Amino acid sequence: MAHYAVPDTHRPFAHPSEDEFARILNFYGVQWLYEPRSFPLRWDGARVVEMFTPDYYLPDLDLYIELTTLKQSLVTEKNRKLRHLREQYPEINIKLLYRRDYHRLLAKYGFGPLVQADVPDVERVLFTKPRIERRVAELGRTISNDYAGEQLVILGVLRGVFCFMADLMRQITLPLSVDFMSVSYYTGDGDEGGVRITKGPDIDIAGRHVLLVEDIVDTGMTLNYLLRYLRELNPASLSVCALLDKRVRRLASVNLNYTGFEVPDEFLVGYGLDYLERYRNMPFIGILRPTEPPQPKSDGEKQSPK
Ligand code: IMP
Numbered sequence: 001m002a003h004y005a006v007p008d009t010h011r012p013f014a015h016p017s018e019d020e021f022a023r024i025l026n027f028y029g030v031q032w033l034y035e036p037r038s039f040p041l042r043w044d045g046a047r048v049v050e051m052f053t054p055d056y057y058l059p060d061l062d063l064y065i066e067l068t069t070l071k072q073s074l075v076t077e078k079n080r081k082l083r084h085l086r087e088q089y090p091e092i093n094i095k096l097l098y099r100r101d102y103h104r105l106l107a108k109y110g111f112g113p114l115v116q117a118d119v120p121d122v123e124r125v126l127f128t129k130p131r132i133e134r135r136v137a138e139l140g141r142t143i144s145n146d147y148a149g150e151q152l153v154i155l156g157v158l159r160g161v162f163c164f165m166a167d168l169m170r171q172i173t174l175p176l177s178v179d180f181m182s183v184s185y186y187t188g189d190g191d192e193g194g195v196r197i198t199k200g201p202d203i204d205i206a207g208r209h210v211l212l213v214e215d216i217v218d219t220g221m222t223l224n225y226l227l228r229y230l231r232e233l234n235p236a237s238l239s240v241c242a243l244l245d246k247r248v249r250r251l252a253s254v255n256l257n258y259t260g261f262e263v264p265d266e267f268l269v270g271y272g273l274d275y276l277e278r279y280r281n282m283p284f285i286g287i288l289r290p291t292e293p294p295q296p297k298s299d300g301e302k303q304s305p306k
Pocket residue numbers: 108160214215216217218219220221222223246266267268269273274275
């Protein structure tokens with residue numbers, strides 16, 4: 001997969017966060033272009049007096065991304081421009097990532113300012129054990145009906161999925177095989193070899209009906225990569241079952257055939273899900289709310305007229 005490689009000696013970015021974001025995209029094999037297009041927003045006669053230039057365009061995902069490290073309360077101006085952009089160019093998809101979104105993205109990969117900040121314990125229970133059990137039983141029934149008469153390979157993505165997978169498979173009343181795969185994730189510590197399958201399926205899935213099982217789909221970048229990989233192995237069919245769908249954070253739009261719950265933009269732990277390897281053993285799913293890191297004095301974001 002071709003990336004738009006950035007020569008080390010000349011990175012085009014005006015702000016280090018943009019650089020880090022590009023590394024994350026590179027890691028997941030998502031192509032990007034930096035500031036490829038400016039959108040005129042306001043004219044004075046024939047002269048353009050206001051433009052907006054989104055930071056990135058991701059051609060595979062047909063998505064523009066604007067990354068702002070300004071504090072949420074300071075982005076009013078940017079929001080206004082974005083509103084105008086959406087009004088005048090309704091055909092384009094654009095997503096604004098705030099400073100908070102960006103910090104959460106880094107924290108999810110295990111680094112960045114939130115990781116150093118105090119993490120209070122579980123703030124609130126989102127899904128109790130009985131609620132999870134009921135929903136997993138429903139999913140099992142639906143899947144059993146949809147695949148009636150077939151044999152299934154259920155393929156879990158380690159490690160967070162093991163609780164869900166163990167419960168789900170016992171609610172499916174079809175002959176099935178169980179397998180797992182593992183995928184490397186972004187760590188930001190210089191390993192830029194890109195995302196890798198660290199353990200592939202052991203079962204030959206060619207010609208088989210495969211149900212890929214995930215604990216949670218967040219940006220969708222992991223799943224996007226896994227689906228591309230698995231399609232090459234020529235399964236008879238390939239569907240996805242995710243216990244949790246954090247849809248508001250999606251960057252890569254991936255189709256989820258079965259979803260347990262749609263969840264808010266919070267960091268979730270328990271029932272297999274971890275934060276830095278902790279909390280997996282809680283029998284319920286809870287919300288962690290790390291405190292926001294302090295705002296640095298000078299933000300360093302470029303002030304170009306865009
Ligand atoms: P994606 O590539 O951004 O969709 O990330 C998917 C992976 O990130 C999941 O399989 C989880 O391992 C992890 N993840 C995303 N959100 C959470 C969360 O709220 N709690 C724990 N792990 C998460």
